Amino acid sequence: MTAERGKFVCHSFQMKYITVVLIYMIVIVKGIVLLCISTSMIVSSDTSTDHANRTTTSGIITFDGIPLKNMELYYFKIILSSFGIGYSIAACIGGIIADLYGGRYCILFGMTSLSTAGLVFPFIIVHMPWYIIIVIFFLQGLCEGVMIPGQYSLYARWIPTNEITLIVGCLHPCRVLSQITVKYMMYYLQHRIANFWTWMLFFWGGVGLTVAFFAFIFVFSNPFQCKMSSEKEKKDMEIVGGKNPKRINWKMIFEDEAAWAAMIEHIAHLWQNRLLQVELSKILKSSHENVGPFPVQASVTLWCVVLAAVGSSVVVNRLVKKQRIPVIYMRTVANALSTLVPGVLLELTYNTNYGKNLSVILCPLALSFKSIHAPSGQTNVLDLTRYYAGTIIGIQIGVGTALSFVIPIIRQGVLESPDITDWGQMYDLSFSSCLIAMLLYMIWARAERAAWDVVIEDDDDDEFIEEVTE
Numbered sequence: 049m050t051a052e053r054g055k056f057v058c059h060s061f062q063m064k065y066i067t068v069v070l071i072y073m074i075v076i077v078k079g080i081v082l083l084c085i086s087t088s089m090i091v092s093s094d095t096s097t098d099h100a101n102r103t104t105t106s107g108i109i110t111f112d113g114i115p116l117k118n119m120e121l122y123y124f125k126i127i128l129s130s131f132g133i134g135y136s137i138a139a140c141i142g143g144i145i146a147d148l149y150g151g152r153y154c155i156l157f158g159m160t161s162l163s164t165a166g167l168v169f170p171f172i173i174v175h176m177p178w179y180i181i182i183v184i185f186f187l188q189g190l191c192e193g194v195m196i197p198g199q200y201s202l203y204a205r206w207i208p209t210n211e212i213t214l215i216v217g218c219l220h221p222c223r224v225l226s227q228i229t230v231k232y233m234m235y236y237l238q239h240r241i242a243n244f245w246t247w248m249l250f251f252w253g254g255v256g257l258t259v260a261f262f263a264f265i266f267v268f269s270n271p272f273q274c275k276m277s278s279e280k281e282k283k284d285m286e287i288v289g290g291k292n293p294k295r296i297n298w299k300m301i302f303e304d305e306a307a308w309a310a311m312i313e314h315i316a317h318l319w320q321n322r323l324l325q326v327e328l329s330k331i332l333k334s335s336h337e338n339v340g341p342f343p344v345q346a347s348v349t350l351w352c353v354v355l356a357a358v359g360s361s362v363v364v365n366r367l368v369k370k371q372r373i374p375v376i377y378m379r380t381v382a383n384a385l386s387t388l389v390p391g392v393l394l395e396l397t398y399n400t401n402y403g404k405n406l407s408v409i410l411c412p413l414a415l416s417f418k419s420i421h422a423p424s425g426q427t428n429v430l431d432l433t434r435y436y437a438g439t440i441i442g443i444q445i446g447v448g449t450a451l452s453f454v455i456p457i458i459r460q461g462v463l464e465s466p467d468i469t470d471w472g473q474m475y476d477l478s479f480s481s482c483l484i485a486m487l488l489y490m491i492w493a494r495a496e497r498a499a500w501d502v503v504i505e506d507d508d509d510d511e512f513i514e515e516v517t518e
Contacts, residue, residue: 068207068215070263071199072222074159077256079226081166082192084252086128087230088173088245111173111245130182134189136449142194143201143442151198151205151438156264158195162188163256170246196445201438204430213427214362221358315444356417389417 088111146154165188172184200216207215230248238244393413430437 070259071155071202072219073259074155074256074263075199075219075222076226076229077252077259078159078162078192078195079223080230080252081162081249081256082188083226083230084245084248085166085169085188086131087234088169088249111170127178127182127185130186131189131192132449134186135193136189136446138190138193139197139442139445139449140439141442143197143438143440143445145194146198146201146438146442147436151201152263154194154198154438155202156260158191158198159256159260159263161191162195163253163260165191166249166253166256169249169253193442193445197438197442200430200441204437205435212430216427216430217362218358315447386417389413393417 142154142158165184173181176184199219203212203216233248234244241247430441
């Protein structure tokens with residue numbers, strides 16, 4: 049397979065970029081709605097009970113300061129876990145649906161469902177029994193799991209190879225920007241606006257439905273028509289995700305060793321990233337008194353991640369288009385940096401007496417290097433699996449989410465004294481798995497994808513667009 053694989057563009061140049069902008073907006077709004085839902089329920093740490101002032105005793109779950117009498121702390125943990133369970137189950141299903149019938153339907157369904165959930169959540173959480181809330185959170189996880197593979201399937205199918213690195217790389221900062229938005233609004237407005245979380249969910253749920261409506265009008269109601277560069281691509285498209293496909297050719301997917309190598313590598317990165325985020329959060333929390341309030345430390349960390357992800361995406365995309373470095377080597381180097389540097393920085397916090405003080409600098413730096421993986425590792429999966437990207441992405445999301453459940457269980461149930469040293473051993477294990485996965489990727493993917501060194505030029509796409517517009 050050659051770089052011809054990416055040599056097709058949408059018939060409408062404008063439609064392609066409207067699609068990208070709308071998906072970015074959907075990712076941001078979706079992230080804000082989910083963060084509002086998960087953050088609005090607070091485990092009170094107060095020890096006194098004063099219903100007139102809406103203060104509660106320790107361990108009571110509150111929403112907008114109102115005690116939730118229908119929920120206990122044990123049920124609260126199950127509710128939060130039910131979302132992840134639904135998410136991991138639906139990811140594989142959503143990927144298959146996206147490959148068979150189109151990612152735009154998955155995105156539209158997920159966005160509409162999550163936005164509606166945001167609008168009705170303030171009523172449900174207060175008046176419904178805990179078991180109904182568990183079912184609702186599980187269904188929300190299903191909607192999210194169906195939606196995420198759909199957006200990657202759209203990118204893999206309709207965005208040319210010489211542009212996909214930048215577009216996918218910049219998708220990661222969109223998620224971080226949603227976190228920044230919620231955190232800032234929560235920090236500055238939570239104690240100034242009555243029923244803050246209710247109004248937040250109403251506002252962003254309405255924004256989500258508006259975005260879904262415009263997405264349907266401008267993009268999803270218009271069928272995509274693309275130009276294939278060869279008869280083989282047309283045949284592949286018919287086999288895996290044609291206009292009216294009957295099945296997915298699982299044999300072809302399982303025989304694609306390079307695609308599985310890239311997927312294994314990305315799952316290892318998800319595991320390492322989860323460990324890194326948990327440990328850095330603990331370090332930040334322990335040193336919170338020394339580094340100042342949220343806008344000082346956490347915002348610096350988040351903005352470093354945004355700038356690093358966007359900057360690395362621009363650099364990698366530029367090198368791909370200019371053919372300065374062979375793509376296979378360049379992405380491997382980027383993956384190595386995103387694996388090795390955070391590991392070394394975190395080890396410094398384990399093995400020095402200045403860990404807390406160093407964390408102020410090392411936390412933003414480690415997460416920034418970790419964000420380099422977005423324009424390299426994720427793009428590898430999309431380039432290698434263009435016609436069944438939804439299925440592969442769905443599998444890796446499901447496995448990665450399952451690992452996020454296993455890690456806390458191992459930490460709390462297996463380790464006798466889960467202090468920072470034991471946690472460091474867990475991180476070392478994930479660090480080793482990343483290196484092994486990278487080695488497998490280099491062995492399997494290099495020979496088959498050597499033709500990536502040749503990348504199509506923009507001139508071919510521009511000529512085709514001119515022909516269509518005429």
